[in-house]
Amino acid sequence: MADADPAFTKTQPADTAPVDTAPVERKSKRRKLLGGIAAAVLVAGAGYGGWYVLVGSHYVSTDNAYVGADTxxxxxxxxxxxxxxxxxxxxxxxxxxxxxxxxxxDARIAVAQAEADLAQARRQYGQTSATSAALAAQVGARDADIARARAQLVAAQADYDKARVDLDRRRKLAPAGAVSGDELTSATAAFSSARANLELARAGIAQANSTRGAATGQLAANNALINGTNVTNAPEVMVAQAKLAQAKLxxxxxxxxxxxxxxxxxxxxxxxxxxxxxxxxxxxVPVDSLYVDANFKEAQLAKVKVGQPVSLTSDLYGGSVTYTGRVVGLSGGTGSSFALIPAQNATGNWIKVVQRVPVRVALDPKQLKDHPLRVGLSMDAEIDISGD
The missing domain is CATH 2.40.50.100 (RNA polymerase II/Efflux pump adaptor protein, barrel-sandwich hybrid domain)
Structure with missing residues (x-):
């Protein structure tokens, strides 16, 4: 067998291309970043929780506050x-x-007229007082008339008795012829005249008594007008004084x-x-005695009480000026309940709306003098409720 070509029989090396690690690094960095954010959030939450427990829970604040005044x-x-x-x-x-x-x-003329009426009332009171003295004198004169009438009655009674005796004597002697007819007639006439004078004297006494009674009544009526009074407290004088006071007013x-x-x-x-x-x-507008009506949410009012200190800042001066005040009262109802057209919640598609209650805050007059405010300006109010 023929030898293989060395060029073809040499073992080929494996694929040695480098591995891409960028995605792994990015995931690691993301985890670290998220972990840092989570840690920061936890730290911030813990810090806020600690701040709220130690500080924040002791205050309630609102920026829905406005300067007011009793104009x-x-x-x-x-x-x-x-x-x-x-x-x-x-x-x-x-x-x-x-x-x-x-x-x-017109007012000056009315004053002059009232002064004249007062002077007239005082003069009439003086005249009434003088009338009492005159009427008392008249009562005394009537007493003298009664005494004179009684003396006349005594004289008339004596004349009557004498004339009656003379007439009786002559009437007894007339049958014996001892008294002439003319003499009897004269005695009869004298008796009639004496009887008439007696009746006249009696009538004089009755008239004198009646006149005295009338004078006494007039004196009593006049005294009733002035008894217990003087020229300053007499009713007619007081009426005139009241009219003068009204005219001067x-x-x-x-x-x-x-x-x-x-x-x-x-x-x-x-x-x-x-x-x-x-x-x-x-x-x-009494700008030196202003107050602030701060409209707090209903959930903020649980611990708000009269007398608690309040810190306020105005949009006019910003945070550079802080006013100190105190809670002087809470309104008897929410702002919407006293609106011109109160909300009608008894409807089918009712949506709950957080209500606000006005809290009246008194301001320090000295601070108002140093940094004047005007009615209607916006304020930020913060109440310290830690004293509860």
Missing amino acids: ASVTPLVAAQVTEVRVGDTQRVRKGDILVQLDDS TLDRSVIRAPVDGIVTRRNVQVGQRVAPGTALMLI
Whole structure:
């Protein structure tokens, strides 16, 4: 057998091409990366959990908060024409500053009339007091009349008795002819005259008693008007004084003054305008006594109580200025319950909406003075509930 060709009988080497390890390295790097991310997440979660337990759970916060104020509405209490307006929008005023002057001509006349009525009432009281003295004197005079009438009655009674005795004597002597007819007639006439005078004296006493009774009644009626009173507390004088006080009050109300310190807003009154009681002339915003209404979610309110400290920041100044306040109250209901058109949840396709309750926060007046705010500005509020 012929020898094989060495070129063909030499053993061929195996395939020695290099193995591609890139996919394995990439998987390893991915596992390391995912492991690092997972570790970071766990660390972050643990850190957040620790922060929440130690710090975060002690606070509730919201950015749904706004500056508010109890604004004062300036309205007239009397109807009159405006003669002067001394302030304008954005102007700062102090309590008691004159804002608007109304025409006071009619009010001044009313004051003068009331003063005259008071003087007249005092004069009438003095006249009534003097009348009592005069009526007392009249009662004394009537007593004298009664005494005189009684004396006249005594005299008339004596004359009557004498005339009756004389008549009886003559009547007894007349049958014997000892007394003439003329003498008997004269005695009879004298007796009749004495009897008439007696009746007249008796009537005089009755009249004197009646006159005294009338004078006594007038005195009692007049005394009833002045007993227990003087020129200052007599009813008619007090009525006149009340009318004068009302007239002066109306005159004083013709000058409209600022009820509080603050800034004039929404001025809508002009000189020459006739205003009626209750007409809104302007608003005064007390910028030194503002508050914040922070609308917290219902799930945040479990531990919120009156008196807890609050930290606030305003969009006006940013985080560079922090206000400190305190919770002064929680609203009696959610914001939606007091809306003009409250939500009607009794429907077939009802969707639960997280409700918010307004929490009133009082601000520090000194901080407001250093960094003024305005009504309606946005605030961020954070309540420290750790004191629960």
